[in-house]
Amino acid sequence: MTSPAPTDSVPPQLSAGPRPATGPAADEGLARRLRALACTAPLHDLDARKANLAGEYSVYGMAEIALAAIDLVTLNMDFDTGADHDQIVARLVPRVAAQAPRRPAAEHERVARWVLENLINVGSVDRGFRAVYGTFDPDGTYVRRDYDFKLLEEVPGPGGTVYLRTTDEAVNVLVGALDTDVTSAQIAAEVKLEVLISRGRLADAQLAAEQARYRTVQYSETLRKALDATRRNVRAVDWLHAVPDMIAEALDHVADRYRHENAILTNIRKARDESEDPEHKRRAAELVDIVKDCIRRHTQLQSRLLEAGPLFRAEQDRQAFATPLAASGIDLYGHLLAPVLPLPLEGALRVTDAFFAHGTGLRTPVSVRVGDLVDILLTPPVEREHLGAEMPEPDLIATPDDSRFSEEQLAAAMELLDLPHDAPRRLSGLLAEARATGDPDLAYLVALLAVHAASPPVGTAYRQGERKLLFAVDDGTELDDPEFGGADLIVGTALLDAAGMAADRTEAA
Amino acid sequence: MTEPADWSEPEPSGAAPAAAAVTPADAADAARLVAFGLQPKLLPARDQEYADLLRRYREDPPFARLADAVAAGLGLVVLEVSPRAGMAVTAAEDSVFAVRMGDYARRAAADSGDRFLHGLAHLAVAAMAFPRPEDLADDGYIGRVTVNGVDSFVRQACHRLEERAAEQGENTDPVSDAPGLEAAWRIWARRSAAGATKDARRLPGSTTGIVGKAVAFLTDSGFLQRTGDEHGGTYRTTARYQLQVRDLAGSAALAELLELGVVPVTDGTPTLLPPEDTDDLDLVADAGLPFHSA
Numbered sequence: 185m186t187s188p189a190p191t192d193s194v195p196p197q198l199s200a201g202p203r204p205a206t207g208p209a210a211d212e213g214l215a216r217r218l219r220a221l222a223c224t225a226p227l228h229d230l231d232a233r234k235a236n237l238a239g240e241y242s243v244y245g246m247a248e249i250a251l252a253a254i255d256l257v258t259l260n261m262d263f264d265t266g267a268d269h270d271q272i273v274a275r276l277v278p279r280v281a282a283q284a285p286r287r288p289a290a291e292h293e294r295v296a297r298w299v300l301e302n303l304i305n306v307g308s309v310d311r312g313f314r315a316v317y318g319t320f321d322p323d324g325t326y327v328r329r330d331y332d333f334k335l336l337e338e339v340p341g342p343g344g345t346v347y348l349r350t351t352d353e354a355v356n357v358l359v360g361a362l363d364t365d366v367t368s369a370q371i372a373a374e375v376k377l378e379v380l381i382s383r384g385r386l387a388d389a390q391l392a393a394e395q396a397r398y399r400t401v402q403y404s405e406t407l408r409k410a411l412d413a414t415r416r417n418v419r420a421v422d423w424l425h426a427v428p429d430m431i432a433e434a435l436d437h438v439a440d441r442y443r444h445e446n447a448i449l450t451n452i453r454k455a456r457d458e459s460e461d462p463e464h465k466r467r468a469a470e471l472v473d474i475v476k477d478c479i480r481r482h483t484q485l486q487s488r489l490l491e492a493g494p495l496f497r498a499e500q501d502r503q504a505f506a507t508p509l510a511a512s513g514i515d516l517y518g519h520l521l522a523p524v525l526p527l528p529l530e531g532a533l534r535v536t537d538a539f540f541a542h543g544t545g546l547r548t549p550v551s552v553r554v555g556d557l558v559d560i561l562l563t564p565p566v567e568r569e570h571l572g573a574e575m576p577e578p579d580l581i582a583t584p585d586d587s588r589f590s591e592e593q594l595a596a597a598m599e600l601l602d603l604p605h606d607a608p609r610r611l612s613g614l615l616a617e618a619r620a621t622g623d624p625d626l627a628y629l630v631a632l633l634a635v636h637a638a639s640p641p642v643g644t645a646y647r648q649g650e651r652k653l654l655f656a657v658d659d660g661t662e663l664d665d666p667e668f669g670g671a672d673l674i675v676g677t678a679l680l681d682a683a684g685m686a687a688d689r690t691e692a693a
Numbered sequence: 694m695t696e697p698a699d700w701s702e703p704e705p706s707g708a709a710p711a712a713a714a715v716t717p718a719d720a721a722d723a724a725r726l727v728a729f730g731l732q733p734k735l736l737p738a739r740d741q742e743y744a745d746l747l748r749r750y751r752e753d754p755p756f757a758r759l760a761d762a763v764a765a766g767l768g769l770v771v772l773e774v775s776p777r778a779g780m781a782v783t784a785a786e787d788s789v790f791a792v793r794m795g796d797y798a799r800r801a802a803a804d805s806g807d808r809f810l811h812g813l814a815h816l817a818v819a820a821m822a823f824p825r826p827e828d829l830a831d832d833g834y835i836g837r838v839t840v841n842g843v844d845s846f847v848r849q850a851c852h853r854l855e856e857r858a859a860e861q862g863e864n865t866d867p868v869s870d871a872p873g874l875e876a877a878w879r880i881w882a883r884r885s886a887a888g889a890t891k892d893a894r895r896l897p898g899s900t901t902g903i904v905g906k907a908v909a910f911l912t913d914s915g916f917l918q919r920t921g922d923e924h925g926g927t928y929r930t931t932a933r934y935q936l937q938v939r940d941l942a943g944s945a946a947l948a949e950l951l952e953l954g955v956v957p958v959t960d961g962t963p964t965l966l967p968p969e970d971t972d973d974l975d976l977v978a979d980a981g982l983p984f985h986s987a
Contacts, residue, residue: 304885309884309898310885311899316869327868327869328868328870330866330868332879334885337885338885340844346887514829514939514943516823517824520816520950521817525851526854527877528874528875529806529874529880531955533805533808535816535946535953536813537808538946538948539815539945540812541794542783542941543941543942544797545733546784547784547790547792549790
């Protein structure tokens with residue numbers, strides 16, 4: 185109340201009383217805080233309203249479940265889509281169950297769904313929330329304003345599905361005081377993380393890493409919106425400065441973070457492997473997962489950034505370089521849509537009503553003759569053919585089995601080649617044994633398999649976690665055989681370290 | 694159910710004295726041509742009789758006048774008569790054929806916010822189908838729209854307005870209890886884009902539901918053709934839609950806008966040559982004006 189409000193005009197002075205607000209700027213700050221406060225209201229409201237639910241639900245901490253739900257949705261939000269309803273409920277249920285382990289599972293799921301639906305606010309038309317707060321206008325009059333916000337919003341996904349996304353408001357409620365520059369906030373978090381790790385404070389490190397991930401998600405969300413706009417129309421987006429700058433900035437950001445996070449990853453891995461305390465080990469392992477997820481999101485962001493340039497050029501070709509026609513007529517966007525949107529509803533309504541009345545075409549009114557009506561009403565409903573027309577029996581032709589060897593022959597050959605790992609054998613001996621069975625083709629198959637084993641599919645065996653692998657080596661001995669020529673290969677079985685490979689694979693993933 | 698063509702049966706007696714050369718058979722033919730025009734999904738190329746009547750309209754001026762008179766008497770406006778669009782007629786204001794918002798969406802009758810959303814959906818579909826003035830002027834142009842595309846297109850425009858308001862430090866939160874004064878873009882922005890329903894259909898009150906209803910309705914009007922299911926449903930425009938938007942809807946809405954005192958800056962000159970620097974100037978609503986050819 186100290187600084188005089190510069191906007192004070194003369195008439196309000198008559199009221200003589202001190203102005204409650206010290207000027208528009210202070211009031212603006214108050215309004216911002218009121219809005220921030222409003223975002224938490226739906227969470228408090230959940231706990232207040234749980235008493236109204238049919239049943240005894242006071243054991244559940246609804247606000248806690250709600251925050252967990254917002255967490256889950258944020259973390260499952262991908263670049264293109266959002267999080268799936270059922271998936272969120274499924275992941276939420278364990279926490280609900282932990283709050284009241286003796287209650288039936290159906291009730292747990294019901295509570296999870298109730299919380300999720302209330303965060304979306306399914307009951308309202310807008311599927312959002314509204315808070316009313318008051319501010320002072322520059323001329324000193326007190327006005328009440330509506331603040332509309334959403335916490336979780338539903339967006340259309342591919343194939344007509346509906347996904348959940350957290351809104352900026354929700355992220356702000358969740359992480360708190362995020363009204364800062366995204367990039368710098370992230371840098372701060374990274375630095376904090378490194379310091380924490382170097383001091384061995386892993387519990388705090390995990391918190392910081394999670395915050396870093398929220399910011400990463402928020403960052404990619406901003407970019408996704410900008411790229412969408414570009415696809416829609418080139419000239420609506422400033423491709424001369426703003427977008428290239430943003431893309432360059434984002435690429436720098438990705439490169440920077442990538443380097444940074446890989447360094448962190450190495451550090452935490454070391455911490456994980458060197459730490460004696462099992463609790464530290466577990467936390468470090470979780471941290472590795474989080475940082476890996478961050479890196480995955482960065483990579484996704486980067487590939488999207490690289491597509492942006494070609495997309496712009498293709499759209500520019502289509503939109504700007506086509507042969508110019510006689511440009512006359514109405515620019516529907518520039519002349520109608522864009523000017524209508526900022527108008528107050530009353531005015532905008534007149535324009536859209538006019539467009540609707542003249543733009544929908546015609547409908548031939550249905551008129552029914554009484555005679556027809558009687559007939560129509562008395563006609564029994566047509567039986568619907570649920571199954572549709574009968575499918576014609578497909579005319580199948582049996583294709584002749586042209587395989588060179590039968591399944592039995594293969595089984596016999598594999599049995600012959602099932603060698604103990606410490607006793608490799610010569611191909612000549614195997615061939616003789618195959619011939620002894622009396623099947624002339626079997627020797628041929630054995631020879632083929634042995635030659636194939638000269639270049640064993642190590643990569644496949646590794647990926648599939650095989651326990652052993654057939655191999656063949658040429659030691660220079662000539663094969664003395666009536667049917668086959670070449671080297672008398674040494675055929676053996678190598679044992680593979682399946683457990684070690686599995687560990688390696690998860691590490692690499 | 695009777696064919697609308699039956700209604701025009703009194704026509705011959707009214708039209709016959711006017712021109713001696715016109716026979717009742719001519720009047721019947723003219724009325725039949727209008728009746729074909731009333732079936733917007735019918736293509737002249739698919740119907741021999743329709744095609745014959747169209748040719749007669751183009752080659753026989755007295756017959757053309759007769760057909761125009763029949764249409765006018767029924768409360769129809771003839772937009773174009775051509776092999777590509779057929780007998781493109783549309784309902785005049787207050788005609789029995791006109792579509793009323795109250796019949797279109799029941800909620801819209803009671804709630805001005807919903808009425809605006811439905812109207813805006815139609816405007817946005819047209820704006821996305823014909824993004825540049827050239828597209829609207831070019832007879833050969835076929836526009837493509839998707840339901841989700843229209844929604845995000847409008848959302849983007851709303852988002853830009855929101856950003857600009859934030860830049861200027863305005864408080865755009867509307868004043869309570871004065872719904873008519875709320876900025877129009879906010880109504881779209883705060884409505885949810887989609888919603889889960891029990892039967893996996895689109896939530897009718899969501900913006901994609903509203904756009905979906907608009908495109909389905911336009912498809913029934915013979916204005917759009919469905920081409921696929923991607924992005925909430927993809928559609929392409931027909932010649933009739935272009936005519937309807939260009940000759941009727943666009944100008945009607947623009948007239949209303951001018952009456953409100955909002956003059957889009959580029960208007961007023963007959964040619965729509967873009968002023969060189971408009972894009973960089975802070976032209977109120979056109980700061981994001983995207984579709985001017987350079």
